[in-house]
Amino acid sequence: MTEVRVPTLGESVTEATVATWFKKPGDAVAVDEMLCELETDKVTVEVPASTAGVLGEIVAAEGDTVGVDALLAVINAGEGAAPAPAAAKAPAAAPAASGGDAVDVMVPTLGESVTEATVSTWFKAVGDTVAQDEMLCELETDKVSVEVPAPAAGVLSEIVAPEGTTVDASAKLAVIGGATASAAPAAAPAAAVALAASADVENAPSANKMMAEKGIDAAAITGTGRDGRIMKEDVMKAALAPAAAPAPAAAVAPRAPVSADDASREERVKMTRLRQTIAKRLKESQNTAAMLTTYNEVDMGEVMALRNQYKGEFEKKHGVRLGFMSFFTKACVHALKEVPEVNAEIDGTDIVYKNFVHMGVAAGTPTGLVVPVIRDADSMSFAEIEKAISEKGRRARDGKLSMAEMQGGTFTLSNGGVYGSLMSSPILNPPQSGILGMHKIQDRPMAINGEVVIRPMMYLALSYDHRIVDGKGAVTFLVRVKEALEDPRRLLMDL
The missing domain is CATH 4.10.320.10 (E3-binding domain)
Known part of the structure; x- marks a missing residue:
């Protein structure tokens, strides 16, 4: 027998909700075949089978909230092991009393340290017929969404907690009258399957x-x-x-x-849970940090000329296109060495200086903003940075980023210019103390050596935590980035 347990969910994530089982007790499973899907407030995690065999008992049903390393199910080796788990699971319908009694629908276990939830949606109305295990309502906590199944078949006779009600962990949600589910599953599993199939499927x-x-x-x-x-x-x-x-x-x-x-x-x-988390974190950033933004502009002519000169050879040799992000990453790494407080964070009454740069690169996806992290960007070449950004961006768009890939950043780049933004003030990604906003490259008239010339200009915006970064440091950082981009040779000379 092999145990199926909750995998590591990522830093600071301690629990998840079992969203979907792709297999049922008695099904044959192959190695690495997906068994179920877990949802946290940040990502969806698929749980594969670590061994081949027959799925035995499912310990954590859909809608259950589970912690890291919690037991989800067991896989029995070989053939013929399926009947026992299926029979063992059947008595789960026992909460119903015999012949038409009323059954209370209670708040399920919400998880460690979670004491209350809000009733967000009722899928059924009073008077509706419900099947056993059919979804009745959905609860929301500050961490996860929890679906509440019917403990027995019958008629929903009373809703005690309507939508919008805040309930504690032991509250009654509703009452099912005329409950008849206790005898059917044990005596006739096929009838129970037919009943579930005839009802609305969640x-x-x-x-x-x-x-x-x-x-x-x-x-x-x-x-x-x-x-x-x-x-x-x-x-x-x-x-x-x-x-x-x-x-x-x-x-x-x-x-x-x-x-x-x-x-x-x-x-x-x-709102999706990802969108709720984004909203919560951005608002927390504004409430916590003493956020201030300073601006500068950079002439992108030299970078554009260098890129046009070498982009063909670069792609031929390294198999990836030469973009602007590697130049900005290199320029920021260079500036962070001179102004280390922009690469630091506050921990209580301490300032934690980072002697490395884990560069976050904000990416817009169909589901919302995510910030994959390029680790040790300060030790990477232009090609390595471009490959990492391309790969992380693709995984972000496909929704395949893991929690670990979005944590641990020390500084962030946000390129609103790809959407046409001319000027904006980016919001800090806590607990980081700095984020650089890049914008649209626009031809503008500039006074150079007493003459007006047209140059490709970009506005830069550095938002920083004024609790740790002074105005002098922020302005110095932006000036160093500007100098490095207007004369990329400075990066090679470490100037």
Whole structure:
């Protein structure tokens, strides 16, 4: 017997929600085949099988909140081991009393240190018929979203905690009347399967999230999961299909129009957990740091000429295009050596100076802003930096970045210029003390040696934590970056 446990989720992430099981007890599994999907407030983590065999007992069901290294399931070796786990799992329906009694729906375990949650969505209304394990509602905590399944089949007779209610960890949410689920699973598993199939099937949470983000109607997707549920892979296939494009308007209907006239012109979409985390972290940054922004501008002519001269040879030799990001990374590394407080962070009453540069590179993705980290950028060549940025950017767009790849940065680059931004004030990425905003390269008239000439200019913006970085240090940093970019030879001479 092999245990399937929660993998490492990343620094500071201690728990996750079991979003989807791709296998059920009794199914044969191959090595590295995906068993289930976990969701944290930052990323989705797939759990592969470490060995081949037959999936035995599932210890953590969909919607359960689990900690790092918690037991998820067991894999039995060989054939013929499946019946025992399936039979062992059947009694889980026992909460229902015999013949038509009422069953309370309680708040499930929310996880260590989580004492309350908010009822965000009810999937069923009073009077609706529900099947055992059918999703009744969704709770939100400050860490995860938790789905609450029906403990028994019957009719939802009372909702005790409506949407928006804050409940504690032991609160009653609803009551199911006429519960009849206790006898059916043990005596006739096939009947229970038929009952579940006849009810509305809840799609995988990751699939719901992706459908909302991409504006795809669930009715246009054929689910390949258990009982026809829509999986994340189904949504990805639908997004790539040409026929999927016209669907956005039907994805989410307006729920709370201000007036009847506005009803047809509004739509309300639930924030993804990634978007909620982004919002929370950015606001925390503004509330915590004494943030200030200073500006300068740089003549990009020399960098552009150098890039045009060598880009062909560079790509031929290194297999990657020569972009501007490697120049900016090198220039910032050079400046950080002279102004180390911009590369430091505050820890209580201490200042922690970093004798290395882990460069964060902000990247916009369909699901939101992420900041993959290029580790030890101060010891990398131009080619190594370009390869790392290209690879991290591709993984970010595909949603494949791990938690470890987005943590530990000491300074951040944010290139709003790729979207046409001329000027902006970037927000710090805590606990970092500095972030450099790059902007659009624009031809502007400049006075040089008493003459007006047209030069390709870029505005630079350094946002910094004034608690640790003084104005002199911030201005010096920007001037050093400007000097290095306007005369790239200074980088070679370490000047």
